[in-house]
Amino acid sequence: MSAFYIMIGVSMAIAFVFLGAFIWSVRKGHYDDDYTPSVRILMDDVKPGDTLTEQIPALASGKVLATSFASKTRKPKTKLP
16 A cells, blocks of 8 residues: 555656646747748738638639538438428
8 A cells, every 4th residue: 555655656746847847848938939920921811802712722723622521411402392
């Protein structure tokens, strides 16, 4: 039973070491994004009036099928008299 207490203590110590390392790395700026702001100017802006084919050039060129899996699996609607 004393082995369980030792294992719990050691695992808690290791967990606190990793938590401390994570907090230290966040404070030092290791997770800051330095790349995206430099390439954001190269990205196209999406205007509110643009259609989907204007936003995604692959759709306009016909390389992507516009049908979805759900539309293929639905049963056709029947009209009631």
